Amino acid sequence: MAKGITTKEENYSQWYNDIVKKADLAENSAVRGSMVIKPYGYAIWEKMQSVLDGMFKETGHENAYFPLFIPKSFFSKEASHVAGFAKECAVVTHYRLKTDEKTGEIVVDPDAKLEEELIVRPTSETIIWDAYKNWIQSYRDLPILINQWANVVRWEMRTRLFLRTAEFLWQEGHTAHETKAEAIKESELILDVYADFAEKWMGMPVLKGTKSANERFAGAIETYCIEALMQDGKALQAGTSHFLGQNFAKAFDVQFLSRENKLEYVWASSWGVSTRLIGALIMSHSDNNGLVLPPKLAPIQVVIVPIYRNDEQREAISKKVEGIVKELKAKGISVKFDNRDTRKPGFKFSEWELKGVPVRLAIGPRDLENGTVEVARRDTLEKETLQMADIAEKIDHLLEKIQDNIYQKASTFRDDNTFHVDSWEDFREKIKQGGFVLAHWDGTSETELRIKDKTKATIRLIPLDGKPEEGKCIYSGKPSKGRVVFAKAY
Amino acid sequence: MAKGITTKEENYSQWYNDIVKKADLAENSAVRGSMVIKPYGYAIWEKMQSVLDGMFKETGHENAYFPLFIPKSFFSKEASHVAGFAKECAVVTHYRLKTDEKTGEIVVDPDAKLEEELIVRPTSETIIWDAYKNWIQSYRDLPILINQWANVVRWEMRTRLFLRTAEFLWQEGHTAHETKAEAIKESELILDVYADFAEKWMGMPVLKGTKSANERFAGAIETYCIEALMQDGKALQAGTSHFLGQNFAKAFDVQFLSRENKLEYVWASSWGVSTRLIGALIMSHSDNNGLVLPPKLAPIQVVIVPIYRNDEQREAISKKVEGIVKELKAKGISVKFDNRDTRKPGFKFSEWELKGVPVRLAIGPRDLENGTVEVARRDTLEKETLQMADIAEKIDHLLEKIQDNIYQKASTFRDDNTFHVDSWEDFREKIKQGGFVLAHWDGTSETELRIKDKTKATIRLIPLDGKPEEGKCIYSGKPSKGRVVFAKAY
Numbered sequence: 010m011a012k013g014i015t016t017k018e019e020n021y022s023q024w025y026n027d028i029v030k031k032a033d034l035a036e037n038s039a040v041r042g043s044m045v046i047k048p049y050g051y052a053i054w055e056k057m058q059s060v061l062d063g064m065f066k067e068t069g070h071e072n073a074y075f076p077l078f079i080p081k082s083f084f085s086k087e088a089s090h091v092a093g094f095a096k097e098c099a100v101v102t103h104y105r106l107k108t109d110e111k112t113g114e115i116v117v118d119p120d121a122k123l124e125e126e127l128i129v130r131p132t133s134e135t136i137i138w139d140a141y142k143n144w145i146q147s148y149r150d151l152p153i154l155i156n157q158w159a160n161v162v163r164w165e166m167r168t169r170l171f172l173r174t175a176e177f178l179w180q181e182g183h184t185a186h187e188t189k190a191e192a193i194k195e196s197e198l199i200l201d202v203y204a205d206f207a208e209k210w211m212g213m214p215v216l217k218g219t220k221s222a223n224e225r226f227a228g229a230i231e232t233y234c235i236e237a238l239m240q241d242g243k244a245l246q247a248g249t250s251h252f253l254g255q256n257f258a259k260a261f262d263v264q265f266l267s268r269e270n271k272l273e274y275v276w277a278s279s280w281g282v283s284t285r286l287i288g289a290l291i292m293s294h295s296d297n298n299g300l301v302l303p304p305k306l307a308p309i310q311v312v313i314v315p316i317y318r319n320d321e322q323r324e325a326i327s328k329k330v331e332g333i334v335k336e337l338k339a340k341g342i343s344v345k346f347d348n349r350d351t352r353k354p355g356f357k358f359s360e361w362e363l364k365g366v367p368v369r370l371a372i373g374p375r376d377l378e379n380g381t382v383e384v385a386r387r388d389t390l391e392k393e394t395l396q397m398a399d400i401a402e403k404i405d406h407l408l409e410k411i412q413d414n415i416y417q418k419a420s421t422f423r424d425d426n427t428f429h430v431d432s433w434e435d436f437r438e439k440i441k442q443g444g445f446v447l448a449h450w451d452g453t454s455e456t457e458l459r460i461k462d463k464t465k466a467t468i469r470l471i472p473l474d475g476k477p478e479e480g481k482c483i484y485s486g487k488p489s490k491g492r493v494v495f496a497k498a499y
Numbered sequence: 500m501a502k503g504i505t506t507k508e509e510n511y512s513q514w515y516n517d518i519v520k521k522a523d524l525a526e527n528s529a530v531r532g533s534m535v536i537k538p539y540g541y542a543i544w545e546k547m548q549s550v551l552d553g554m555f556k557e558t559g560h561e562n563a564y565f566p567l568f569i570p571k572s573f574f575s576k577e578a579s580h581v582a583g584f585a586k587e588c589a590v591v592t593h594y595r596l597k598t599d600e601k602t603g604e605i606v607v608d609p610d611a612k613l614e615e616e617l618i619v620r621p622t623s624e625t626i627i628w629d630a631y632k633n634w635i636q637s638y639r640d641l642p643i644l645i646n647q648w649a650n651v652v653r654w655e656m657r658t659r660l661f662l663r664t665a666e667f668l669w670q671e672g673h674t675a676h677e678t679k680a681e682a683i684k685e686s687e688l689i690l691d692v693y694a695d696f697a698e699k700w701m702g703m704p705v706l707k708g709t710k711s712a713n714e715r716f717a718g719a720i721e722t723y724c725i726e727a728l729m730q731d732g733k734a735l736q737a738g739t740s741h742f743l744g745q746n747f748a749k750a751f752d753v754q755f756l757s758r759e760n761k762l763e764y765v766w767a768s769s770w771g772v773s774t775r776l777i778g779a780l781i782m783s784h785s786d787n788n789g790l791v792l793p794p795k796l797a798p799i800q801v802v803i804v805p806i807y808r809n810d811e812q813r814e815a816i817s818k819k820v821e822g823i824v825k826e827l828k829a830k831g832i833s834v835k836f837d838n839r840d841t842r843k844p845g846f847k848f849s850e851w852e853l854k855g856v857p858v859r860l861a862i863g864p865r866d867l868e869n870g871t872v873e874v875a876r877r878d879t880l881e882k883e884t885l886q887m888a889d890i891a892e893k894i895d896h897l898l899e900k901i902q903d904n905i906y907q908k909a910s911t912f913r914d915d916n917t918f919h920v921d922s923w924e925d926f927r928e929k930i931k932q933g934g935f936v937l938a939h940w941d942g943t944s945e946t947e948l949r950i951k952d953k954t955k956a957t958i959r960l961i962p963l964d965g966k967p968e969e970g971k972c973i974y975s976g977k978p979s980k981g982r983v984v985f986a987k988a989y
Contacts, residue, residue: 043566076533
């Protein structure tokens with residue numbers, strides 16, 4: 010066990026907090042529910058952003074930027090949307106401070122009250138569709154495929170670093186289409202992009218499906234999602250993509266002249282992933298020694314620690330390391346040479362282990378003599394001594410192997426914790442134990458809420474690839490045509 | 500003159516607005532003073548971000564993210580800081596909306612009033628130094644070299660797209676150091692980074708200097724800045740870098756144990772550039788035909804327009820163009836093949852001219868026969884017919900030439916509009932005419948304000964490379980030891 014990290018067996022929640030803190034990823038700020046994302050945590054987010062941004066552009070999307078503030082009247086235009094977000098809105102009411110003449114204190118200037126209050130965006134459908142109204146006249150103006158990288162605010166009462174914070178960073182795509190079919194296709198395309206990113210980059214297997222009416226985005230006709238299983242058996246929603254129908258087009262009166270020369274309302278999708286993914290990444294792979302990062306998203310993929318007793322050795326090793334660093338960089342591998350003279354190798358080893366660097370190289374005087382290097386893997390904690398020849402190629406290979414192993418491990422865990430159950434008793438037991446529980450459901454919100462009430466489990470998704478299967482609802486006994494995925498969730 | 504663009508001779512301000520609108524860069528939003536940055540405008544910002552981010556990292560800085568909201572009490576801790584920003588603060592006072600029972604309308608829930616109001620950051624010194632307090636104990640924790648990409652809000656009463664908006668995007672660096680000398684060195688280093696970026700990437704020559712006390716950042720000991728001259732003879736502050744002394748360390752009680760084992764206050768710098776740079780870019784180079792972009796920041800560097808009369812020609816040209824596109828991309832040149840069949844070549848020509856694409860290629864059937872291509876430069880509007888052989892290399896070369904020419908042209912303009920004056924009469928005349936006016940000043944704020952009052956000119960900067968020169972203040976006649984730069988400014 011690494012110094013200062015609670016084991017996950019002892020207290021999973023504390024283990025998570027310890028890793029976030031000890032790996033220097035983020036911390037709570039003085040503003041209730043808001044976090045400071047520290048450089049190492051932010052570097053992971055930058056990696057994620059860069060990959061996702063490339064994937065969005067590859068699929069024809071462009072970035073733009075819309076205002077942070079949304080007039081209250083806009084926000085209220087789509088009824089179910091405002092109903093869903095009203096309880097967690099930060100509201101700007103004034104635009105000036107002044108010095109109180111009596112007390113000398115800085116106070117809000119009562120004369121600077123806004124005529125209409127502004128909502129700090131919790132999501133941007135309303136302000137964006139207000140702009141789209143002027144951008145769309147004819148089918149020739151469609152599709153609009155826009156993404157925005159932004160901060161949003163949702164006044165959550167119970168917050169946790171990365172997983173649920175009052176302010177978070179995310180991307181939100183907002184697209185406009187001629188037809189229903191096209192908008193649905195877009196929502197599904199993005200779901201595939203998200204799933205690919207989760208699996209191939211984060212090494213995190215996900216299920217794809219749609220949400221039940223209860224869990225749907227406020228204003229959507231259909232919410233697609235990816236769900237991952239964390240190591241404590243709880244599910245985490247990692248990304249959502251919404252088919253919005255014509256709801257926002259109607260609320261903002263966005264019509265276009267169709268190919269048939271008729272005025273029609275525009276069809277829409279919206280979709281997003283957030284800094285929450287960093288929480289998912291941590292909980293998917295990390296262990297009691299600290300963070301474990303998949304090589305493809307690790308800010309530092311390889312760290313090199315020199316082991317020496319005197320300046321002469323130090324210099325000789327440094328010279329050797331320079332060559333290795335060059336070779337690794339030439340292969341596009343990000344590498345750090347930890348040549349701090351103020352810290353002992355043991356300290357460095359545990360620091361980089363804590364920070365989840367995938368591969369650690371250690372080089373001492375004997376290695377120099379023998380032309381070898383000690384290679385340690387973060388995922389398995391295995392060490393081996395390798396010949397220096399072709400070292401960059403070997404490391405490149407090893408990083409791929411680690412990426413693959415991390416994914417396989419998480420997949421095996423998920424498979425081992427996915428259950429098909431057919432009785433209420435089994436259901437309760439498996440939910441209590443943790444994991445994805447596939448069971449029949451009668452399709453009603455009423456039953457779903459009762460199940461939640463009794464077990465804390467929610468329907469995470471209705472699988473997209475679910476096979477039709479006749480059965481009886483786990484709770485009501487009424488007929489069902491297929492299994493849905495239940496779990497307790499973050 | 501391009502369709503729909505007012506000439507700058509006729510109305511410079513309208514010319515600017517027309518270009519922003521017609522080149523599809525940005526538009527006003529429904530929220531007073533906030534803008535929507537449209538995809539083409541945002542693509543320019545992304546280019547700027549990417550280059551600057553690389554430069555910051557190259558000089559040892561890391562990115563992080565701090566909260567959007569600042570508690571009012573933090574904001575008030577540094578007296579001159581709050582005095583400087585109090586009049587333009589957006590204030591969050593409530594955290595929930597509700598449905599009014601009587602009217603059915605959505606209203607701010609009076610029960611959800613915050614105990615302490617939150618300021619939407621106009622700049623982040625206070626929230627960041629509150630965090631640094633916990634990060635810094637000893638000299639070993641220093642320096643801290645952090646940058647943040649973020650949105651900020653300053654409630655400006657008179658706004659203009661890109662130049663002055665209530666919300667804008669920027670980067671803000673916040674560094675912490677052991678010594679005064681180090682913090683000053685950092686402020687100057689960043690000033691050089693900004694100047695390099697302005698000149699080498701934006702093609703915009705800048706002066707480097709310090710601000711007079713009147714124009715200094717609220718909370719700074721010294722404000723360094725770069726100033727550029729726009730085509731209407733007004734100056735534009737393009738970036739600032741502040742030496743903050745120990746002001747924020749004292750306000751937030753951030754002390755460290757020095758190498759001499761003494762408790763000392765930390766030294767600080769902060770620095771930023773914003774989406775205002777896009778406004779500067781537009782005004783530096785554009786003409787009455789629209790936007791002119793320097794190749795290094797152009798989202799599309801080369802556009803290819805096919806000229807054909809029938810499908811057969813179209814196909815043959817497309818095949819040829821595919822090869823050219825590949826060659827250009829291989830050289831890292833961003834290229835767009837405008838093969839829309841719904842638009843005529845003339846329409847495309849003026850559209851891309853309007854959008855400032857540096858190079859346009861046109862290929863028709865005769866070019867195919869002759870192995871030629873028509874090449875048009877946006878900066879000079881010159882056209883020539885080139886042999887297709889080595890076309891990528893020729894274009895690459897041409898882009899460099901354009902980048903250089905754009906800078907040279909702007910430099911010549913600035914030189915032609917920089918004046919040394921020694922009499923009050925000359926001063927008034929030159930200021931009225933527009934340009935940088937180098938004149939002697941007695942060093943007092945009083946004189947500076949009087950000059951501003953009478954001529955609208957402010958001291959843009961005190962040159963860093965200014966030669967000592969005995970003289971008499973242009974206004975008061977009192978002795979001066981060097982010239983400062985006056986201008987009317989954005």
